[in-house]
Structure formats: C-alpha cells, structure tokens
Amino acid sequence: xxxxxxxxxxxxxxxxxxxxxxxxxxxxxxxxxxxxxxxxxxxxxxxxxxxxxxxxxxxxxxxxxxxxxxxxxxxxxxxxxxxxxxxxxxxxxxxxxxxxxxxxxxxxxxxxxxxxxxxxxxxxxxxxxxxxxxxxxxxxxxxxxxxxxxxxxxxxxxxxxxxxxxxxxxxxxxxxxxxxxxxxxxxxxxxxxxxxxxxxxxxxxxxxxxxxxxxxxxxxxxxxxxxxxxxxxxxxxxxxxxxxxxxxxxxxxxxxxxxxxxxxxxxxxxxxxxxxxxxxxxxx
Amino acid sequence: xxxxxxxxxxxxxxxxxxxxxxxxxxxxxxxxxxxxxxxxxxxxxxxxxxxxxxxxxxxxxxxxxxxxxxxxxxxxxxxxxxxxxxxxxxxxxxxxxxxxxxxxxxxxxxxxxxxxxxxxxxxxxxxxxxxxxxxxxxxxxxxxxxxxxxxxxxxxxxxxxxxxxxxxxxxxxxxxxxxxxxxxxxxxxxxxxxxxxxxxxxxxxxxxxxxxxxxxxxxxxxxxxxxxxxxxxxxxxxxxxxxxxxxxxxxxxxxxxxxxxxxxxxxxxxxxxxxxxxxxxxxxxx
Numbered sequence: 001x002x003x004x005x006x007x008x009x010x011x012x013x014x015x016x017x018x019x020x021x022x023x024x025x026x027x028x029x030x031x032x033x034x035x036x037x038x039x040x041x042x043x044x045x046x047x048x049x050x051x052x053x054x055x056x057x058x059x060x061x062x063x064x065x066x067x068x069x070x071x072x073x074x075x076x077x078x079x080x081x082x083x084x085x086x087x088x089x090x091x092x093x094x095x096x097x098x099x100x101x102x103x104x105x106x107x108x109x110x111x112x113x114x115x116x117x118x119x120x121x122x123x124x125x126x127x128x129x130x131x132x133x134x135x136x137x138x139x140x141x142x143x144x145x146x147x148x149x150x151x152x153x154x155x156x157x158x159x160x161x162x163x164x165x166x167x168x169x170x171x172x173x174x175x176x177x178x179x180x181x182x183x184x185x186x187x188x189x190x191x192x193x194x195x196x197x198x199x200x201x202x203x204x205x206x207x208x209x210x211x212x213x214x215x216x217x218x219x220x221x222x223x224x225x226x227x228x229x230x231x232x233x234x235x236x237x238x239x240x241x242x243x244x245x246x247x248x249x250x251x252x253x254x255x256x257x258x259x260x261x262x263x264x265x266x267x268x269x270x271x272x273x274x275x276x277x278x279x280x281x282x283x284x
Numbered sequence: 285x286x287x288x289x290x291x292x293x294x295x296x297x298x299x300x301x302x303x304x305x306x307x308x309x310x311x312x313x314x315x316x317x318x319x320x321x322x323x324x325x326x327x328x329x330x331x332x333x334x335x336x337x338x339x340x341x342x343x344x345x346x347x348x349x350x351x352x353x354x355x356x357x358x359x360x361x362x363x364x365x366x367x368x369x370x371x372x373x374x375x376x377x378x379x380x381x382x383x384x385x386x387x388x389x390x391x392x393x394x395x396x397x398x399x400x401x402x403x404x405x406x407x408x409x410x411x412x413x414x415x416x417x418x419x420x421x422x423x424x425x426x427x428x429x430x431x432x433x434x435x436x437x438x439x440x441x442x443x444x445x446x447x448x449x450x451x452x453x454x455x456x457x458x459x460x461x462x463x464x465x466x467x468x469x470x471x472x473x474x475x476x477x478x479x480x481x482x483x484x485x486x487x488x489x490x491x492x493x494x495x496x497x498x499x500x501x502x503x504x505x506x507x508x509x510x511x512x513x514x515x516x517x518x519x520x521x522x523x524x525x526x527x528x529x530x531x532x533x534x535x536x537x538x539x540x541x542x543x544x545x546x547x548x549x550x551x552x553x554x555x556x557x558x559x560x561x562x563x564x565x566x567x568x569x570x
Contacts, residue, residue: 112551
C-alpha cells in the first residue's frame with residue numbers, strides 16, 4: 001500500500017516536471033523563434049534574406065563589428081595578462097592577501113555599468129580629457145566589468161592545480177621560473193584560461209551602455225540604430241547574436257567537462273555554464 | 285635554491301598586488317569616489333543639497349518605479365525560478381531533456397541587452413509575430429494590453445532572464461535537501477506539510493531570500509534592455525542617468541552624481557544583505 005502511494009506520488013511528480021519543462025521551453029523559445037521568423041521573412045513574400053543583406057551592406061556594419069571584435073580580444077588579453085600573474089603570485093607568495101584580492105574583484109558587482117560610465121566620465125573628463133575620445137579607452141572598463149567572472153574562473157582553475165607542488169617539482173628539476181610558468185603551469189591552466197576568455201568575450205560582445213554613452217561605435221550600438229529604422233534586419237541580427245552567445249557559453253561548459261577529464265578528479269558529467277557562484281555578466 | 289623567491293616577507297606579497305590594485309584604483313575606485321565626491325562636495329564645501337533634491341517628486345518617482353520593477357520581477361521571477369529549479373531537481377527520465385533545459389536556462393540567465401529587446405519586439409511588438417497571430421485568431425491585440433514600452437512590458441522581458449537566473453541560483457540549495465530527511469520526517473509521523481514547514485522552509489529561506497536580493501539588484505542596474513525597449517517611456521533611474529550623460533537632459537553635474545550615488549547605495553545595501561544571508565545559508569549546504 002505504501003509502495004503504491006509512493007509510486008503514484010512519483011508519477012504525479014514526473015507529470016508536474018514535464019508540464020514545467022514544456023512551459024519553460026515554450027516561453028524560452030517564443031522570442032527566439034519570433035525573431036527568426038520576423039527577421040527572415042517579408043510580408044507577402046515568405047522567406048527572404050532581403051532585410052538582413054541590406055543591413056550587412058550598410059557602410060557602418062563591418063567597421064563596428066570589427067571594433068567590437070577588437071575590443072573583445074584586447075579586453076580578454078588584457079584581463080589575462082593582469083590577472084594570471086597576479087593570482088599566481090598571490091597563491092605562491094602571499095596567500096594571506098587572496099581574500100583581499102577577491103574582495104576587490106567583486107566590487108564591480110555593486111557598480112552597475114551605468115554608474116561606472118558616469119564616474120569615469122566625471123573623473124577622466126576632469127583629469128585626462130583626451131582619454132575617453134579613443135574607442136580603445138573602453139578596454140580597461142570592459143576589463144573591470146568582466147572582472148568578477150574572470151577572476152573567479154581563473155582563481156578556481158589555479159586552486160584546482162596545487163601549483164606549490166608543481167613549482168617545487170620544477171625547481172628540483174632545475175627549471176627556471178619562466179620555464180615552469182610556460183611549460184608546466186600555463187598548459188595545466190588552459191581550461192581555466194579558455195573559460196575566463198569565453199566569459200570575457202561574451203560580455204564585450206553584448207555591452208551597450210558604456211559604448212553608447214561614451215559615443216563609441218560598436219556592434220551593439222549599430223544593432224540599436226538598426227532597430228530604429230529596419231526592425232526586421234535588427235531582429236535577424238539579434239537572432240544570430242543570441243544563437244552565437246548560446247554556442248559560446250555552451251563551448252564553455254564543454255571546456256569545463258574537459259577539465260574534469262584531464263585531471264581525473266571528481267567525475268561530474270555535466271557542468272552548468274553558470275553556477276550559483278557565478279554572477280550575471282553585467283551587460284544588460 | 286628557490287628561483288621563484290627573490291623577495292621574502294610581507295613586502296613581497298604586497299608588491300605582487302600593485303598592478304592589480306593600481307588598475308582597479310584608476311578605472312573603478314577613483315571614478316566611483318569622484319562620483320561620490322561630486323555628490324557631496326559643492327564649491328569646496330560639504331553639502332547635502334544634491335542628495336536632498338533626489339526627494340523631488342519627479343526623481344523620487346524614478347527611484348520608486350525602478351524599485352517597483354525590480355521587486356515585481358524579483359518576486360515573480362523567484363516563484364517561476366523556484367518551480368523550474370524544483371523540476372530540474374526532481375526530473376528523472378529523459379536525462380537529455382533535463383540537461384537541455386538546464387543548459388538553456390544557464391544561457392538565458394545571461395541574456396539581456398539589445399538583442400533580447402529586439403527578439404521581444406519581434407514577438408510582442410505592434411508588428412510582432414505573436415501579436416499578429418493572436419490578433420488573427422482571437423481579435424485581441426496583445427500589444428495594446430501589454431505594450432513593450434511600459435512597466436508591464438519591461439517586466440515581461442526582465443522575467444526572461446530573472447526566472448532562469450533564480451533557477452540556476454537555487455539549484456544547489458534544492459540539491460542539498462537530502463532524501464533521507466523527508467524519510468526521517470515521515471518515519472517520525474510528520475505529514476508532508478509538517479516536513480515542508482519544519483525542515484524545508486528553515487533550510488531554504490536564507491538561500492531563497494539571498495537569490496531574490498541578487499535578482500533585485502540585477503533588475504535595478506539593467507540599462508540596455510530598458511533603453512532599447514522603452515527609451516524614455518518608463519521613468520527609470522538608469523535611463524535618467526543615461527540621458528544626463530549623453531546630454532539629452534539638462535542637469536547639473538552634482539545632481540547627476542547624486543542619482544548615481546543613490547543607485548550604488550541601494551545596490552550596496554542589497555548585496556550586503558545577500559552576503560550576510562549567504563553566510564547563514566552555507567550552514568546547511570554541502
């Protein structure tokens with residue numbers, strides 16, 4: 001009897017699960033499908049690539065896309081160059097300072113992009129008025145915005161490695177510090193480096209507030225302008241951007257699973273792209 | 285001989301943080317401090333004038349609307365997200381289905397900004413696919429009932445990332461409820477309701493409240509999504525700050541800085557509460 005009620009309860013639960021999943025998937029995909037349908041059709045003509053090809057032929061499309069890609073590469077490289085040496089140094093020499101460094105890394109949490117751009121324009125217009133004129137001045141601010149994510153994923157990667165032992169082993173074999181860094185530590189950190197880079201790139205590709213308010217022409221700014229006069233082209237491009245972001249973040253979770261395979265540690269089969277410790281990437 | 289240890293002692297440790305600290309000082313901390321300075325110092329003296337002007341009806345209304353929107357989307361997103369997290373946790377059979385929903389939830393929780401806004405305009409805008417379809421079938425114009433450039437419209441779009449974010453945040457906490465707790469409770473004669481009230485609720489309320497606070501801060505600081513959907517149509521603090529920076533409205537510098545200070549203050553309070561709750565929540569997790 002108890003077993004029977006238990007199995008009925010269990011069946012009921014699975015029905016609930018199916019209902020919730022169906023509703024969730026329907027709601028998740030409605031705007032996506034709508035964007036694709038709206039963007040790739042014309043009224044009375046059916047499927048058409050007319051609107052998007054018009055958008056792609058616009059003179060500002062390519063320069064603005066290239067600018068965003070450059071900013072993504074520069075911000076990502078910048079973050080890695082700043083954070084990898086800092087974190088390695090702290091883990092090796094001054095673990096006592098790690099909580100302080102981590103505390104610093106979460107400050108961007110409480111400073112929304114719109115507040116950062118306001119403070120930045122106040123400060124830099126008063127001290128170095130020329131600085132904010134170049135679009136490349138966005139790079140350090142993008143590094144700040146992605147800091148909580150990038151810091152955490154690099155720190156987690158380094159913690160998983162036991163670098164003290166690796167360095168001691170390298171030293172005992174007579175390797176120099178540079179050799180240890182290049183041939184032992186960095187190759188082992190590759191999944192963490194990759195994960196951090198993907199998060200940083202995904203953030204830069206979507207960032208609108210700083211670029212628009214500091215008057216720089218990036219891809220999201222192009223997209224918004226497109227939306228004002230060519231809504232179908234904007235919908236088509238938005239669809240492509242969302243799918244691209246999905247693929248980017250999906251490859252992140254594959255990078256995560258590869259790590260567990262390489263180190264042979266805990267064999268979790270699926271790592272979610274973001275976890276409860278991962279904040280939203282802050283580009284809304 | 286240890287080549288990686290050229291220096292010893294505390295000084296060496298601090299030396300390593302210098303580039304990182306200097307970078308954050310220049311591009312984050314000093315801009316924020318100069319913003320706070322501009323708020324409270326006017327013509328060389330301390331002044332609460334700019335802050336007190338935040339209480340004027342028009343600006344107070346912007347804060348109240350933003351707080352309202354953040355509260356509504358945090359609570360509704362919280363309820364929806366809890367349901368989704370429960371389903372992800374209880375799902376048994378097709379493993380791939382659960383993984384697919386989980387993976388898309390993780391991505392959706394990170395979406396936002398201009399592309400999401402345009403996807404919603406393509407669905408629920410005046411010419412939107414869903415709007416047209418609904419109009420043809422039922423004669424009901426959704427874009428009249430829920431115009432996207434309104435409070436309700438923004439709330440719907442924000443829920444698109446709030447619900448999955450709540451689900452992702454709550455998943456570990458739900459996973460920490462051990463199966464044997466419910467069995468132990470049942471064997472002691474507790475009903476399902478007793479179990480939820482006396483075991484599940486005391487364990488889960490700190491992480492739930494903590495996640496709701498993060499959702500609140502998340503909605504409060506959103507700019508691009510709201511701007512792309514509504515422009516100046518909804519009186520929100522981030523939009524108002526944006527108009528000032530881009531020179532679309534006339535405000536003095538001190539007052540714009542006060543708006544930003546007010547916004548940072550609300551988010552700092554929210555996130556501090558969350559950090560305190562998290563400490564409490566960790567007692568039962570893992």
